[in-house]
Amino acid sequence: MCGIVGYIGNRDAFPIVLKGLKRLEYRGYDSAGIALINDDRLSVFKKQGKVDALEEFTIGKNLSGNIGIGHTRWATHGEPSDRNAHPHYTNSKKFAIIHNGIIENYAQIKAELISKGYVFHSDTDTEVLGNFIEDIYTNLPNKSVEEAIRFALKRIVGAYCILVVHEDEPEVIYAARKGSPLVIGIGKGEHFLASDATPIIEYTREVVYVNDYEMAIVRKDELILKNLGNERQEPYITKLDMQLGAIEKGGYDHFMIKEILEQPSTIFDCLRGRLETQNPSIQLSGIDKYKEQFLTGQRIIILACGTSWHAGLVAEYIIEELCRIPVEVEYASEFRYRNPVVHSGDIIVAISQSGETADTIVAIDQAKKNGAIIMGVVNAVGSTIARLSDTGVYTHSGPEIGVASTKAFTGQVTVLILVALKVALEKGTITKERFNQLCIELAGVPDKVQEIFVQNDHINKIAQKYSHLKDALYLGRGYNFPIALEGALKLKEISYIHAEGYPAAEMKHGPIALVDESLLSVFIATKDPYYEKIISNIQEIKARKGMVLAIVSKGDTMISGIADDIIEIPEIDELIAPILNVIPLQLLSYYIGVAKGFDVDKPRNLAKSVTVE
Amino acid sequence: MCGIVGYIGNRDAFPIVLKGLKRLEYRGYDSAGIALINDDRLSVFKKQGKVDALEEFTIGKNLSGNIGIGHTRWATHGEPSDRNAHPHYTNSKKFAIIHNGIIENYAQIKAELISKGYVFHSDTDTEVLGNFIEDIYTNLPNKSVEEAIRFALKRIVGAYCILVVHEDEPEVIYAARKGSPLVIGIGKGEHFLASDATPIIEYTREVVYVNDYEMAIVRKDELILKNLGNERQEPYITKLDMQLGAIEKGGYDHFMIKEILEQPSTIFDCLRGRLETQNPSIQLSGIDKYKEQFLTGQRIIILACGTSWHAGLVAEYIIEELCRIPVEVEYASEFRYRNPVVHSGDIIVAISQSGETADTIVAIDQAKKNGAIIMGVVNAVGSTIARLSDTGVYTHSGPEIGVASTKAFTGQVTVLILVALKVALEKGTITKERFNQLCIELAGVPDKVQEIFVQNDHINKIAQKYSHLKDALYLGRGYNFPIALEGALKLKEISYIHAEGYPAAEMKHGPIALVDESLLSVFIATKDPYYEKIISNIQEIKARKGMVLAIVSKGDTMISGIADDIIEIPEIDELIAPILNVIPLQLLSYYIGVAKGFDVDKPRNLAKSVTVE
Secondary structure, eight states: OEEEEEESSSSOHHHHHHHHHHHHHOOOOSEEEEEEEEEEEEEEEEEESSSHHHHHTTTTTTTSSSEEEEOOOOSSSSOTTTTTTSSSEEETEEEEEEEEEEEEEEEHHHHHHHHTOOOOOSSOOOHHHHHHHHHHHHTTTTOOOHHHHHHHHOOOEEEEEEEEEEOOOOTEEEEEEEEEOOOOEEEEEEEESSSSSSSTTTTEEEEEEEEETTEEEEEEEEEEETTSSOOEEEOOEEEEOOGGGGSSSOOOOOOSHHHTTTHHHHHHHHHHHTTETTTTTTTOHEEETTTTHHHHSSOEEEOOOHHHHHHHHHHHHHHHHOOOOOOOEEEHHHHTTTTOOOOOTOOEEEEEEEOOHHHHHHHHHHHHHHTTTEEEEEEEEEEOOHOOOOOEEEEEOOOSSSSSSSSHHHHHHHHHHHHHHHHHHHHHHHHHHHHHHHHHHHHHHHHHHHGEEEEEEOOHHHHHTTTTTEEEEEOOOOOHHHHHHHHHHHHHHHHHEEEEEGGGGGGGGTTTOOOOOTOOOEEEESSSSSSHHHHHHHHHHHHHTTTTEEEETTTOTTTGSSSEEEEOOOOTTTTTTHHHHHHHHHHHHHHHHTTTTTTEEEEEEEOSSSOOO | OEEEEEEEESSSSSHHHHHHHHTTTTGGGGGEEEEETTTEEEEEEEEEEEHHHHHTTTHHHHHHEEEEEEEOOOSSSSOOOOSSSEEEEEESSSSSEEEEETTTTTHHHHHHHHHHHOOOOOOOOHHHHHHHHHHHHHHHOOOOHHHHHHEEEEEEEEEEEEEETTOOOTOOOOEEEBOOEEEEEEEESSSEESSSSSSTTTTOEEEEOOTTTTTEEEEEEEEEETTTTTTEEEOEHHHHHOOOOGGTTOOOHHHHHHHHHHHHHHHHHHHHEEEEEOOOOOOHHHHHHTTHHHOOOOOOOEEHHHHHHHHHHHHHHHHHHOOOEEEEEEEHHHTSSSSSOTTTTTTEEEEEEESSOHHHHHHHHHHHTTTOOEEEEEEEOOOHHHOOOOOOEEEEOOOOOSSOSHHHHHHHHHHHHHHHHHHHHHOOOSHHHHHHHHHHHHHTTHHHHHGGGHHHHHHHHHHHHTTOOOEEEEOEEEEEEEEHHHHHHHHHHHHOEEEEEGGGGGGGGGGGGGGGGTEEEEEEEOSSSHHHHHHHHHHHHHHHTEEEEEEEEEOOOGOOOGSEEEEEEEOOOTTTTTHHHHHHHHHHHHHHHHTTTTTSSSSTTSSSSOOOO
C-alpha cells in the first residue's frame, strides 16, 4: 500500500513519475502528489483522489525538472485530503518527503517537535518524520542530509520506505527502507526508484532490490548503498523478466476481468515443466532441495493474509488428506505477535502474491529464528519473501494488477496441490494409481476453466438480478469451505456487499438468524461426500424463505429443483474442484461490481499489496 | 434443535406436555404440536409459530387423555407451517410420530411409498418415516408396532429421536434415538420423556438417558430398553442435580439478561473448589487422571461449533503460550467429514454447552477410534459428550436457556484457563511466580465482571444509538481476536445485524472496502502488546469516516480521543482479559435486540442445542 516513484537523470521527471504512479495505483489511490526540483527550487503538487485528479490539477503548471519523487496514497494516519497527501514539505520548505509505512512513535516525536516550535500542516506521521529529519539537519555542525536521515531512522519505530529530496542538494534522491519495498532501476545516466518494478520495466531491465535497513544515495550516474551503520554495501543487480504487455489492460475494460479470463493460461503456465502426464510425475526443484525435511516434517504451518490465507486453508485440507502431515494455517498478522510453538524441522509455507506482505515477512523472519524451513509460494519473482525463503515454488501467474486477487489465487492452489501430490508420492501416503489420476485431472484444469466461461452471460444475468443485494452468506463444506470464504471476500471487495463465508454446518450456530427474503445464500455444492448434507443445508435456508444460488456439478438435477439459480461446473475430482469452483464466484463479484458502476480495479479503501502492518 | 416431550401415566397429559414444550422452546419455535390418546382415539393439534400459538389454538378443544407426545420444531425440510408441524399422522391416521433429526435417504423411501399409493400432506422427512413404519406394520403377519419401528430404523440413514404412538396400543409410547438426545423421567406409575431434563425436574429426579441405537417401550408402570437387535438393555438410572429456579426467569425480562448478569456467580462457581489462591494451586481431577498424557502430548485438537468454537480459539492462544503444546481448533462439522490426521496420544478437547451438539459427538467418536484421549468441556451434566469423554471438566454455569450463549462461554474460557495453568505448572513451562499471579488475577474475575455492570446504562445508551445499524465489523488481535468473532456472532443472533469478526490486521486485506459512514467498527482494544497496532487500525477506519466503538482499559485517554464511543474494562492481565471483554459485547447485543423489539430469547431461525447435523 502506498506507491512510491522517483526519477533522476537528464529527462523531464514529471511525465515519468506520473506514469509510474499510474502503474502503482493499485497500491493505493486516496490521493497523489509529486515533488520536483527545477533550477535548485523545490515545488510540490498534490491532490486528493486518484492520479488522474493530480494530472488534471497540474495542467498548465510549470512542471520542469530532472528530479522528481511521487506518491500515491493509502491513508493510515489522517483522512484522504489534499493536506494529508504526500509529498510533505518540512517547515523550512527545503525538504520534501514521501513515505510508505507507519511510524509508530510519531506522537512522541511530534510532541517534542511542537515544543521546539515546529508547526504541522497535516495529520500524517510522515510530516513528523520529515521535520524530525530537518530538526536533526539544522543542528548538525556539518549540515549533512544523509547523516540527518540516518540519525532519524535510528530513532523511529515502525516501517517505512522513504524518498527525500532537499533544495540544497538538487542532484540527489535519498531513499531508505525497512519493511516496505523499494526497487531501483539502473539506466544510462539515470535512475528510477519505485515500490515495485512495474514503473521501471519500460526504461531498463537492470534493477537493484534495496534491503531492510539500507539507505540509497542516488545520483543520476551513481548509486551508493549503505547500511544504517554508514558502511557501504555492494548493490546486487538483478535482471527483470517481465513483459510490458502483461501489465497493460490489452483491450479489456478492467484488469480484473482480464486476469480472470487469463486463468486457463496462467494455470497452464503454473503446471508447465512441472507436471508430466505421459508417465505421471511432478518436478519441483524447490521440494527436491528439502526432500528429507518434507518427508520427516512433523508439522506444516502456513502463514498468509487475505486471499492467500484462503489458498492456505484449501492446502490444509489437501495436504492433510494426501500427506498425513498435520497442517496449521495462521493469519501472519496474528502469528507474528504471539509466541507461537515452532520447532526446528517444522515447515513454514508462506503464501503471498506480491511477496511483500508486511505481516507475512515479519512472521517468517520469526519462524526462521526457531529453526523452521521456509517455503515461499509467491507470484512476484525476486520479491522480499522470495528472497527470504529457504526454498519456494513460484506461481507464474504473471503480474496481477487488479486489486482483488483472482489468477494469483488459482495459481497458489495449483502450486500447493502439486506440492502435496509430490510429497505424498515420496512419502508413500498416496497410491500410484490415485497419484496418476489426480495428475491427469490436474492437467485438465485449464480446459475446464475455459469451459466455465461459456456461462459468462448467464453469470452476468445472475449478477444483474442480485446487484441490489445488501447481504450474502457463502457456504461450503470440506475443500469448498475456503472457497466460500474466498467468494465472500471477492464480493465484499468489489461490490461492497456484506458477504460472509462459513462452513455450511456452522450456519445453524448463529448466522442463519440473518436469513430472510432479502438475503442470498451462495452454496458451493458440487458433487462430493458432503453433497447430501449440503442439500439438507439448502433445504434449511429455503424453509426460511432465503434466496439460494448454488454452484453445482454439470447435470445436477436435484439442486436445480430447489435453488433459485445455479451455475454449473464441469465434473472433476473433489480435491481439485476448488480451483474450478472459485471461478464463477470471481465472475459474479466482477459483474455485480460493474453493474453497480464501481471501479472494480480500484475498490474503495483497498490497496493491493499490504505493506503496512 | 426440535424439542420433544412425552407423558404417560394417570394425569392429564396435555398440560404436562404443553409446559414441557415451553421449557424446550429454546430448541426451536417454528411450529408446535401435540398428539393425545383418549379413549383409544388418537387426536393431533398443531400450529405454526411458538408454543403460545398452539396453546391459543387448543382453547375450547377436548384435550383429555393420559398419553401425549409433543414437539416444538426447528425446520429442516419444508418451511414452517401448520402442515409441516409435528406430530404427523400416517395415512391410516392410526399412527402419530414426532421426530428430531434428519432422515437423509427420505427422498428414495418417499418415492417407494408413493409408488405404493401413499399420499403425503407435508414436505417433511418425518412424515415419510411415519408412513414407512406404517407400511412395514401393515405387511407384518403379527402386526407389531415395535417390530415395525425396529425394521424401519434399520433402513434409514440419518439422525433421529422419535416418539411414536398408535391408536391400537393406547398404553404405550415408543421412543428411539440415534444422534439426538432423549431422557426418560421415572415417576410413580408414570413416565416423562423429553429432549433434555428441564421439562422433567418438577416431577421427578430419577432419569434414564437413552443411548444411540436404543429403543424404549414406555408404559405407565414399565420401562423396557432394547437395542436394535431386539436385546433387552438394563436402564441406568441417574439422579438429577438441578434446581427448578435455575430454569425460570426469576423476575428478569429475558433469560439472556438473567444469564449475562449471573456471570459473576457462574464464574465463581466454576472456580470454586478448583482454584486456591492462599498458596496458589489448581485442583482438577479430570486432568490428574490423565496427567501423563497432558505432559507428553504432542498436539491438542479442540473440536467445537459456534460460540464454543470461539472459546476454543481463545484456548488455543492461551495453551500455546503457557503450555508450549501446538493446538489446532477445528469446526467439529468439518473435522468429522475429513480424514484428519490424529495420532494416538493426541488430546482432543470437545467443547459444548449442551453436550449434545451432533457434529461434535460424531467428531469425537471418530477421534477416539484413532487413539486420542477425549476431554469434554461441557455444561450439561450427564449429557452425551460428558458420557462419551474419557475425562472432562464441567463449566458449572447452570442451565443456559437463552438461545444466545453467554454464561456458558465465559465458563468455557474459565475452565480452559484453569486447564492451561495446571498443565503449564506441571510441565514447567510457566514460572511459579507467573502462575501465582495469574491465579490471583483469575480469582478476581467475578468482582471485575460485576464492576462492568455499573456501565449497563451507558451500554444501553450506546445500543440505542446504534440500533439502526445495518452492518458492523468486530476487530481484535491476539487473545481478543476470538472475542471479536464472538461479539459479532452475538449481534447477528440477537439483532439480525450483519456483524462480522476479523483479526484487526486482516481488515486491510478486504473487509475495509465495507467501511463508510454507516458502518460501525467495534474494536477490542484493551491494554496489551498489540495496543499500538490497534490504534493504527482505528486511525485507518477513522481516516475513511467509519464509526468506531472501542472496548478499552479503564482510564485510557488515547483511544477515547479517537473513537466515537468507548466502554471501559477494569485492568486485568491480557491473558485473562477475554473473559471480561466479551461481557460488554453480550450486553450490547442484548440491548440492541431489545431496542429493536425482538424476542431475544428466541431469535428467528435459531435453536439452542444443534442436534441435527
